[in-house]
Each structure stands twice: as C-alpha cells, then as structure tokens.
Amino acid sequence: xxxxxxxxxxxxxxxxxxxxxxxxxxxxxxxxxxxxxxxxxxxxxxxxxxxxxxxxxxxxxxxxxxxxxxxxxxxxxxxxxxxxxxxxxxxxxxxxxxxxxxxxxxxxxxxxxxxxxxxxxxxxxxxxxxxxxxxxxxxxxxxxxxxx
Amino acid sequence: xxxxxxxxxxxxxxxxxxxxxxxxxxxxxxxxxxxxxxxxxxxxxxxxxxxxxxxxxxxxxxxxxxxxxxxxxxxxxxxxxxxxxxxxxxxxxxxxxxxxxxxxxxxxxxxxxxxxxxxxxxxxxxxxxxxxxxxxxxxxxxxxxxxxxxxxxxxxxxxxxxxxxxxxxxxxxxxxxxxxxxxxxxxxxxxxxxxxxxxxxxxxxxxxxxxxxxxxxxxxxxxxxxxxxxxxxxxxxxxxxxxxxxxxxxxxxxxxxxxxxxxxxxxxxxxxxxxxxxxxxxxxxxxxxxxxxxxxxxxxxxxxxxxxxxxxxxxxxxxxxxxx
Ligand code: SF4
Ligand code: SF4
Ligand code: SF4
Ligand code: FES
Numbered sequence: 434x435x436x437x438x439x440x441x442x443x444x445x446x447x448x449x450x451x452x453x454x455x456x457x458x459x460x461x462x463x464x465x466x467x468x469x470x471x472x473x474x475x476x477x478x479x480x481x482x483x484x485x486x487x488x489x490x491x492x493x494x495x496x497x498x499x500x501x502x503x504x505x506x507x508x509x510x511x512x513x514x515x516x517x518x519x520x521x522x523x524x525x526x527x528x529x530x531x532x533x534x535x536x537x538x539x540x541x542x543x544x545x546x547x548x549x550x551x552x553x554x555x556x557x558x559x560x561x562x563x564x565x566x567x568x569x570x571x572x573x574x575x576x577x578x579x580x581x
Numbered sequence: 582x583x584x585x586x587x588x589x590x591x592x593x594x595x596x597x598x599x600x601x602x603x604x605x606x607x608x609x610x611x612x613x614x615x616x617x618x619x620x621x622x623x624x625x626x627x628x629x630x631x632x633x634x635x636x637x638x639x640x641x642x643x644x645x646x647x648x649x650x651x652x653x654x655x656x657x658x659x660x661x662x663x664x665x666x667x668x669x670x671x672x673x674x675x676x677x678x679x680x681x682x683x684x685x686x687x688x689x690x691x692x693x694x695x696x697x698x699x700x701x702x703x704x705x706x707x708x709x710x711x712x713x714x715x716x717x718x719x720x721x722x723x724x725x726x727x728x729x730x731x732x733x734x735x736x737x738x739x740x741x742x743x744x745x746x747x748x749x750x751x752x753x754x755x756x757x758x759x760x761x762x763x764x765x766x767x768x769x770x771x772x773x774x775x776x777x778x779x780x781x782x783x784x785x786x787x788x789x790x791x792x793x794x795x796x797x798x799x800x801x802x803x804x805x806x807x808x809x810x811x812x813x814x815x816x817x818x819x820x821x822x823x824x825x826x827x828x829x830x831x832x833x834x835x836x837x838x839x840x841x842x843x844x845x846x847x848x849x850x851x852x853x854x855x856x857x858x859x860x861x862x863x864x865x866x867x868x869x870x871x872x873x874x875x876x877x878x879x880x881x882x883x884x885x886x887x888x889x890x891x892x893x894x895x896x897x898x899x900x901x902x903x904x905x
Contacts, residue, residue, distance in 0.1 A: 486835050494824055508892065517890035524871065524897035525838060525864055525887065531902025532769065532863050533827055534778025542897045572778055575824040 455503035461550030469557035482515035499564035604652030637690035664878030665799035684746030734845025770903035800837035839887030
C-alpha cells in the first residue's frame, strides 16, 4: 500500500534586514536566546532603501508566502535618509499589490533598531503567525519556481 | 468648428515654415479613412493634414527624437499632451529650444471601437458636427452622439488647461471631466481582495506582451528598457502564468510612478482593451492622499512624490490598496 504523506504547509517568509539596525537586532535576538521562527529567511541589505521593488516581487515568485522589510527607525538611517525613501516607495508598492488583490498582510515593513532584539523576535513571530493563517501565496506565484 | 480649427492650424503651420522660423511640423495625417489618423511630419506637402475627433495620439513623445535633429519643429499639443511635454522637459528628454509649441483646443477624442460596438460596420465616411458623427456605411446612414463614444481617457479628462505653449488656437471653451477621474479606482478599492484579484486576473491575462503600452507612454523613454533585456527574465514574451501576467504591469507602473501624467495613452493603444490607466491612476490617488496633491507635468520640476519624502510621512503599512 502506498503511504500517503500528509504535507502541512510550512510558510516561507523572506525578511530583508538592513545591516546597521535590524540585522544587528536579529543578532541580538539570537544572542539573547529569543527565538524567531525558523522559516523566516533573513537577507541582509546595506540599507532598507537598497530593496528594489523587484526584490520583493522575485521573493514572491520564488515561493515566499510573505515578505517583510526591516530597517532603522526613521531618522536613524545610517545613510541619513534611506529609510524615508523606503517608506514612500514601499507604501506605494504594497498598496499597488493589494490593489491587484494580493492580501495586504503578506507585505509588511517594520523599524527595528540594533538594541531591539526583543522587538525583532516579537515582530517575526507575529508576522509568521499572520502568514500561517493566510496560508500559501497563490496569487503571486510562479509554479515553475516551486518545488514539491 | 472642426474644419475651422484645422484650417487655422494649417495656416499657422504654413506661415511658420514660410518665414523659416520652423523647419517642419509634427501633426496628424489622415489615412485611408476619416478615423484612421496617425502622427506625421509635414514639410513641403501638407497633403492629408488633419485635426479631427480621432486625433487622440499624444505627439509629445516624438519630440524626444525630433529635437535631436537639425532645425526647429512646430508641434500641436492638446491640453493633456502639454502635461506630458512638461514632464519630458523635467526629465531633460526634449530640447525646448528646438520646439515651437502650439496649444490647441480639444473637445474630447473618440474611440472608433466604441462606434463598432454600437453595431456600426462597413464605414465609408464620417462627417463631424460639434456633438455628432454622421456616419455613412454600406448599410445606410447612421448618427452617433459624440459623448457616447468618447475614449476612456477623455471620459475622465483631468484638465483642459494648456500648461505650456508658445501660441494657442482655442476657439471655444473646453470642459474637463475631472470629478469622474477616480470613480473606477474607488470602485475597485471598495471590492474585496478576492474580487480585485479576479478583476485584474481577467484583464491582465489578455495581455499579449506587444509592448505597445510601453512604446507609446511618454514616461517610458529609456533608451535601454528592462523589457528589452533578454537576460532580465522579463523581456517581451508570452506570459506563462498568473505571476508573469502581473509582473510586467507592476514593474512598468512603478517605473513611471510619479512621472505618469495620466495621459491615458497606454489604454488607448492596448489592442486587448486592458484598462491600463487604472493602474497608475491608483498610484496617483495614493500619492495625492498620503503625500499631498501632485500632478505630474503641471510644472517643470525635478521633484515628484516618489523621489521626495517628508520626515513625518505616514507609515507604509497604512497605505492600502482597498478593502479586505
Ligand atoms: S502610464 Fe499611461 S497614462 Fe501614464 S504617462 Fe504612460 S501612457 Fe500616460
Ligand atoms: S518600462 Fe521602465 S525601463 Fe522600460 S521604458 Fe518604461 S520606464 Fe524605462
Ligand atoms: S498594450 Fe496591452 S497587450 Fe500590449 S503589452 Fe500593453 S497591456 Fe499587453
Ligand atoms: S541603514 Fe538602516 S535603513 Fe538605512
């Protein structure tokens, strides 16, 4: 008899973290033994404004179920104004994706400083929970990029 | 009225050429039928020179190449075209010194497909009055009210102001339709995410990736466009799945965000009838509500909401596309 393996959907989350604040925040979370879900894949970027909208789209294309972008608090960007630009750009992009019917909760932006290890862990746990309840991303997926 | 305008325009063009002030004229030329009109350069002969209710094409983008050539060119711009012209000036794509801008009257342009949709076929000729089209067909004569066949861009005309010109030819008052501009965007916003997804899925899956919307868009003047780069993975080809159907449009909308003047050319040329203007109009609406009113092309300025910021901007998560 063939054994049927019941596969539970494990959401894949991509977190773009700016090198100077959020990535250090993630580090601090780690060294303080605060946990965040293992399915959150962190991608380090020099500044939140390095994230070109296509990065977000490609993440979804390759199978992400949610994408979160973390940077320094407004006013604290290592390059002074990077995250102010991020805030506008992503506001427009996330809204446009939602206008196309992509669930709003699948995209998020959070400001996490290097000292906020706890916030990092809270944010990631909360985001992972939200994505879990939304289920698999079906509206912006490229089947050729998905492995089963 | 239409003939009067046309003859005044031609008169002016001939005068400017005769005096040597300009070298050539960028206007519209009649093709095989009354509604078959295309942009053209006139120099010696003014055969086919026309200005009628089907001159929807925006001539401003042609100036990018035209002003690289020797001599000065006279161009006729409708109110919405003047916005695109200003925007191109802001982006240093046009050499202002080489253009003589004549702002002209526009009472709204028509969409021949809407005439066909009324079951009118076999058109032999059209005669235009101020409010009607008298159409001669092989099946007999028909009359159509102009305001029933306006092209989408004119149904929601944002402004009848000529924002830039050296001279203008306006005989009658012009009326815009700006109250209706965001109606459909709002309607989409009031739908659920699922319904919006279904709407765009149905529309965008019709796209054949002909790139006409990019080619005509006055904001798309990059000499090396991403969509021509075969290595980008998004170059012109048939869409394989729902992701690719959207990808091209999201990327293009974002590239022209803040620079799109809402001229409506993209929707006008789409052979598949996709309401493309609704994409950037949403971005414009979002920018207006969240970052302050802004109309691209109204003035010549290097700043636009997507490259600018305020320290107390709203948080990105609060900008939403519509209802849940
Ligand atoms: S995107 Fe469409 S409406 Fe906007 S400038 Fe380009 S052609 Fe005009
Ligand atoms: S789609 Fe983008 S890269 Fe291509 S012409 Fe338009 S703005 Fe330029
Ligand atoms: S003009 Fe229409 S069919 Fe052609 S690429 Fe644009 S959306 Fe697709
Ligand atoms: S360096 Fe952290 S957001 Fe710019």
